[in-house]
Amino acid sequence: MFGINGAELGILLLVAVVVVGPERLPRYAEQLGGWVRTLRGLLRTAKERVTEELGEDVADVDWASLDPRRYDPRRIVREALLDEPKTVVPAVEATGRRYTTGAARRAAEAAAVAAPPAPDAPAPYDDEAT
Known part of the structure; x- marks a missing residue:
């Protein structure tokens, strides 16, 4: 995540706790929790709208197969050559x-x-x- 490993993230959190201080930390944690809940609600609403607009067929789509990181021209050519010819x-x-x-x-x-x-x-x- 953003090129930060676990140790660096821990140090950043420790610095944030020291800078924010113990008296303001609960209020900021509550605000962060509210933002996360709002974001989850927005994502849930977006998924419901996509399903509503596109129909139930969108649930059957294999999104992992459309990932551009899985693009391998050798595999595509191999699969095309091994397919049965269309009559x-x-x-x-x-x-x-x-x-x-x-x-x-x-x-x-x-x-x-x-x-x-x-x-x-x-x-x-x-x-x-x-």
């Missing part, structure tokens, strides 16, 4: 052609958008544009 579900277009990847589907959609409309087709109209 690609082919999509069928209305014309009956099958696309095995999302990239092929997007390329076909882009080609369809880039194609000029038929000469006798009405002009495209976007009712949400204005």
Whole structure:
């Protein structure tokens, strides 16, 4: 905590007791206890509000796995390589052609958008544009 070991903390507490004096020490200890109780109440209220806002699903989150100190690129790559490959579900277009990847589907959609409309087709109209 703040780079202070146990012996240094003890010395600081002893100096604080000597500086504050025995007549004011109980009042300061009471104030410190009040601050700690207030801080605990604030933290409890914050946790309740987070749970209320995000729902009960937030309780299932493993916060330790999101700790940046546990970030190890070698472990991430190892886990990614050992995972089972995801199966690609082919999509069928209305014309009956099958696309095995999302990239092929997007390329076909882009080609369809880039194609000029038929000469006798009405002009495209976007009712949400204005």
